[in-house]
Amino acid sequence: DAGVTQSPTHLIKTRGQQVTLRCSPKSGHDTVSWYQQALGQGPQFIFQYYEEEERQRGNFPDRFSGHQFPNYSSELNVNALLLGDSALYLCASSYTGVYGANVLTFGAGSRLTVL
Amino acid sequence: GQQVMQIPQYQHVQEGEDFTTYCNSSTTLSNIQWYKQRPGGHPVFLIQLVKSGEVKKQKRLTFQFGEAKKNSSLHITATQTTDVGTYFCAGNTGGFKTIFGAGTRLFVKA
Numbered sequence: 001d002a003g004v005t006q007s008p009t010h011l012i013k014t015r016g017q018q019v020t021l022r023c024s025p026k027s028g029h030d031t032v033s034w035y036q037q038a039l040g041q042g043p044q045f046i047f048q049y050y051e052e053e054e055r056q057r058g059n060f061p062d063r064f065s066g067h068q069f070p071n072y073s074s075e076l077n078v079n080a081l082l083l084g085d086s087a088l089y090l091c092a093s094s095y096t097g098v099y100g101a102n103v104l105t106f107g108a109g110s111r112l113t114v115l
Numbered sequence: 116g117q118q119v120m121q122i123p124q125y126q127h128v129q130e131g132e133d134f135t136t137y138c139n140s141s142t143t144l145s146n147i148q149w150y151k152q153r154p155g156g157h158p159v160f161l162i163q164l165v166k167s168g169e170v171k172k173q174k175r176l177t178f179q180f181g182e183a184k185k186n187s188s189l190h191i192t193a194t195q196t197t198d199v200g201t202y203f204c205a206g207n208t209g210g211f212k213t214i215f216g217a218g219t220r221l222f223v224k225a
Contacts, residue, residue, distance in 0.1 A: 033213070035215075041217055041218075042121075042203055042215035042216050042217045042218050043158065043203070043205075043215045044215070045212050045213065045214065045215075048211050048212070050211075055211055056210055056211040056212050058212060090157060090158070092158075102146055102148060102163060102207050102213060103148065103160055103163055104148070104150075104158075104160060104205075104213060105160065106150075106157040106158045106159070107157065108156075108157050109157050
């Protein structure tokens with residue numbers, strides 16, 4: 001039973017560039033949430049996707065966008081990269097059932113460095 | 116907006132000592148989860164509490180959810196070196212957004 005897989009593991013970009021991060025959820029999960037984790041901080045909620053639509057968004061600018069595909073996998077896109085976007089980007093999958101989609105299974109993350 | 120605060124930020128203990136981390140929310144939570152992140156790793160789900168005053172145990176770990184559903188705690192009895200990591204509480208207020216605290220980093224000296 002595969003867990004959450006993310007790619008790439010590490011990447012380096014320069015300011016102004018664009019990046020796409022990918023996530024495959026755990027088998028049986030239908031919901032994908034993206035988090036940004038700066039060094040020494042807790043994960044910050046970016047947005048959540050369910051049924052191929054963004055159903056809630058955190059306090060992140062429009063430079064952050066996403067997509068969910070029919071197979072439940074998801075992408076996170078960040079445009080016009082800033083130095084402050086350097087962080088670990090975590091994908092978390094869950095199952096939206098009667099009790100919500102609160103129990104999160106995290107992937108290993110994509111470490112983004114912006115120079 | 117909703118905030119989840121955790122204290123302490125760091126805790127150094129001798130192996131065998133107990134450890135407690137506390138979590139407080141600015142708003143009433145519908146549920147709270149606890150996650151553990153090992154150094155260099157990713158958060159791993161430990162437990163979810165839903166009911167007011169709920170107490171759950173996992174071996175040496177005891178989790179509590181406050182009566183007002185605005186605070187929670189995690190207590191580890193007789194810490195071991197394998198307990199090293201950062202413990203996060205994370206809460207929901209009924210929407211789909213799970214808000215994480217800043218975490219408590221536990222150091223255990225053998």
